[in-house]
Amino acid sequence: MLNLEKSAEAFAEAKNLMPGGVNSPVRSYRSVDCNPPFIARAEGSHIYDIDGNEYIDYVGSWGPMVVGHAHPKVVAALKAAAERGTSYGAPTLLESELACLVKSVYPSMELVRMVNSGTEATMSALRLARGFTNRDKTVKFIGCYHGHSDGLLVDAGSGLATFGVPSSPGVTKATAQDTITVPYNDVDAITAVMDKYGEEIAAIIVEPVAGNMGLVLPKQGYLDTLRKLTEKHGALLIFDEVMCGFRASLGGAQAAYGIKPDLTCLGKIIGGGLPVAAYGGRRDVMSFVSPAGPVYQAGTLSGNPLAMTAGIETLKILTEEPEPGEPDYTRQLSLKTKTVVLGFTERAKAAGIPVQVHQAGSMFGMFFSEHEVYDYATAAAADQEAFKVWFRAMLEEGIYLAPSQFETIFMSGAHTDADIEKTLAAAEKGFAAVKKFCGK
Numbered sequence: 001m002l003n004l005e006k007s008a009e010a011f012a013e014a015k016n017l018m019p020g021g022v023n024s025p026v027r028s029y030r031s032v033d034c035n036p037p038f039i040a041r042a043e044g045s046h047i048y049d050i051d052g053n054e055y056i057d058y059v060g061s062w063g064p065m066v067v068g069h070a071h072p073k074v075v076a077a078l079k080a081a082a083e084r085g086t087s088y089g090a091p092t093l094l095e096s097e098l099a100c101l102v103k104s105v106y107p108s109m110e111l112v113r114m115v116n117s118g119t120e121a122t123m124s125a126l127r128l129a130r131g132f133t134n135r136d137k138t139v140k141f142i143g144c145y146h147g148h149s150d151g152l153l154v155d156a157g158s159g160l161a162t163f164g165v166p167s168s169p170g171v172t173k174a175t176a177q178d179t180i181t182v183p184y185n186d187v188d189a190i191t192a193v194m195d196k197y198g199e200e201i202a203a204i205i206v207e208p209v210a211g212n213m214g215l216v217l218p219k220q221g222y223l224d225t226l227r228k229l230t231e232k233h234g235a236l237l238i239f240d241e242v243m244c245g246f247r248a249s250l251g252g253a254q255a256a257y258g259i260k261p262d263l264t265c266l267g268k269i270i271g272g273g274l275p276v277a278a279y280g281g282r283r284d285v286m287s288f289v290s291p292a293g294p295v296y297q298a299g300t301l302s303g304n305p306l307a308m309t310a311g312i313e314t315l316k317i318l319t320e321e322p323e324p325g326e327p328d329y330t331r332q333l334s335l336k337t338k339t340v341v342l343g344f345t346e347r348a349k350a351a352g353i354p355v356q357v358h359q360a361g362s363m364f365g366m367f368f369s370e371h372e373v374y375d376y377a378t379a380a381a382a383d384q385e386a387f388k389v390w391f392r393a394m395l396e397e398g399i400y401l402a403p404s405q406f407e408t409i410f411m412s413g414a415h416t417d418a419d420i421e422k423t424l425a426a427a428e429k430g431f432a433a434v435k436k437f438c439g440k
């Protein structure tokens with residue numbers, strides 16, 4: 001049995017200090033009915049808790065740690081940067097260097113603004129879209145997460161495609177009513193909304209590869225439909241690639257699916273484990289951002305040299321030319337991910353457990369469901385009890401996964417063949433545990 005005694009004590013104490021004992025809700029492990037391990041350190045693909053347990057980490061701080069934890073190049077650059085001072089609140093060459101790297105991979109981002117979190121990026125992009133179009137309403141898809149700004153903490157009202165209702169106390173009805181929610185991957189629903197409200201819509205915001213209801217892929221042609229509808233109605237198309245950026249492919253979903261959005265939000269990987277996010281896009285639109293234009297947005301620590309350094313070093317590793325004949329970094333990640341995805345699929349099948357395993361580059365996810373999963377409703381129908389049993393069995397075996405099947409799991413460049421072998425052996429035990437549980 002996994003010994004989590006010290007973590008349990010630490011969690012009890014943390015609950016007296018922070019709401020629910022954490023600084024972000026999903027870390028509390030509430031959905032898997034156990035205490036979270038408290039982490040002491042991490043290196044490469046492995047993470048270590050305060051009780052001395054060691055795990056293979058597929059959370060990667062929820063995506064950013066794509067080159068592995070404490071990568072020597074990133075650490076060395078950060079040490080040197082820290083000695084030069086961590087923030088000046090003044091322009092630096094590092095900001096231009098990171099912006100340049102981002103533009104080289106995301107050519108649709110003609111101008112880039114750095115911020116500190118994905119939440120800030122999407123919130124600012126939407127304000128910009130409203131300011132640029134002089135329209136008030138936003139369309140978002142049910143099950144897509146874009147951070148916790150008021151206008152995006154909105155659930156569907158009754159009916160298929162409706163004006164939103166607050167999904168959290170504290171969000172005003174007036175704010176929620178400016179957001180229209182539509183099921184993901186439903187061409188008819190979004191077409192109907194745009195036909196009816198198109199002239200009032202500032203932007204459609206979408207996770208072009210959805211990673212926050214578990215991993216759900218866009219159906220063929222779906223993103224193209226969004227591009228055409230926004231063009232037709234003079235609304236902006238915002239790709240929230242905070243998670244799928246540098247993962248669905250190096251150039252994100254926009255490169256993988258060949259769609260050019262008006263605005264893009266990046267986060268997670270772009271900061272290499274430090275708090276960085278960015279929004280950017282069409283030059284004429286981005287020129288509306290202050291001080292170039294009238295739409296206000298600012299940040300005391302935005303673009304600070306420490307954070308820029310972590311982003312630059314991480315993106316340098318990702319964009320490095322491969323040895324001749326070798327696949328590039330993201331391709332290698334994708335191949336490793338595929339091995340795990342196929343391994344999970346085969347082992348589930350052998351155990352007679354119905355699952356849907358999805359992959360986009362170095363992102364993957366598994367639903368305990370016998371039905372195809374393509375939107376929030378089909379994701380939510382997956383078997384949560386089976387997931388809990390599987391999750392705890394994996395943790396016992398030293399495999400650290402996101403504590404919910406409605407999250408995505410991530411491969412890093414530091415994961416070794418031995419890690420993957422161990423993961424698949426654990427998966428087999430996990431499926432056996434689920435089988436036993438279902439037999440009861």
Ligand SMILES: *Cc1c(COP(=O)(O)O)cnc(C)c1O
Pocket residue numbers: 116117118119120122145146147148207211212240241242243244267268277
């Ligand atoms: C994580 C995430 C966000 C929010 O980013 P934070 O840095 O947590 O504020 C926004 N959009 C998507 C798609 C995300 O995955």
